[in-house]
Amino acid sequence: MKEKLLISACLLGIGCRYDGGRVAKVDAELLREKFELVPICPEIYGGLPTPRVPSERVGERVMMKDGTDVTESFERGREHSYQLALATGARLALLKAKSPSCGKGMIYDGSFSGKLTEGNGYTTDYFLEQGIEVYTENELGALLSR
Ligand code: SF4
Numbered sequence: 001m002k003e004k005l006l007i008s009a010c011l012l013g014i015g016c017r018y019d020g021g022r023v024a025k026v027d028a029e030l031l032r033e034k035f036e037l038v039p040i041c042p043e044i045y046g047g048l049p050t051p052r053v054p055s056e057r058v059g060e061r062v063m064m065k066d067g068t069d070v071t072e073s074f075e076r077g078r079e080h081s082y083q084l085a086l087a088t089g090a091r092l093a094l095l096k097a098k099s100p101s102c103g104k105g106m107i108y109d110g111s112f113s114g115k116l117t118e119g120n121g122y123t124t125d126y127f128l129e130q131g132i133e134v135y136t137e138n139e140l141g142a143l144l145s146r
Contacts, residue, residue, distance in 0.1 A: 004090035005035035006081070006127075008102045009044075011094065011137055016041040020051040025137045026094070034144065038088050042101040042123040046070075046077025057100045058110040062122060065112050074101060078123040085132060093127055094143060097136035104136050 010017050013024035031037060044050065053064040055074070062074045078101070085091070095102035101121045109117035124134050135143040 002034065002036045003092060004038050004088050005031065006038045006040050006085055006088075006090045006093040006095075006132070007031070008094065008096040008099070009039040009041040010096055012037070012039055014039065014041070016044050016050055018043070018050070018052045018054045023096070025096075026140065030144075031094070035092075038084060038090050040081045040084055042074070042077035042081045044077070045080035046073035046075070048073050048077075054112070055100050056108045056110045056112060057119065057122065062100055063110070074122040077101065078126040081123050082126060082130060085127070085130070091132055092143075093124075093132055093134045094140075095121070095124055095127075095134055095136055097138050102136075104134050 010023050011026045012028055013022050015022045053066050055062050055064045055070050061071045064070055097103055098107055099121050101123045103121040104124045106116045107119045107121055109115045127134050
């Protein structure tokens with residue numbers, strides 16, 4: 001049986017990004033040779049619509065560009081994502097770089113100016129705390145060779 005891989009749905013070309021756009025950044029067929037894919041979108045699971053105003057992390061809170069505090073939606077989204085990890089037995093994730101939900105290592109800095117800062121997305125932090133191994137699309141080589 002193939003190992004389960006949680007994957008940011010937008011990386012599969014699903015139009016769930018804040019702007020409704022698509023990013024098909026990964027070769028899904030290549031990944032399917034090794035993994036059973038489990039698509040997730042924490043922001044949608046948190047009840048946010050598409051399209052939506054973009055959000056960025058500001059410390060432990062998450063704010064939309066218009067000043068709306070969406071921390072509760074992000075908390076709900078990460079919990080639903082984790083419940084899916086538990087239900088499927090997935091202990092591995094491939095998440096979208098830089099996102100306030102899914103980023104790892106570097107995320108937007110909360111100023112909505114395009115600047116990056118060290119840190120993880122809300123769901124990524126939670127996954128790591130729960131012992132889920134997280135990669136971004138910039139670490140595909142490491143994921144495929146593990
Ligand atoms: S929350 Fe994650 S999966 Fe959903 S659109 Fe943003 S980066 Fe993609």
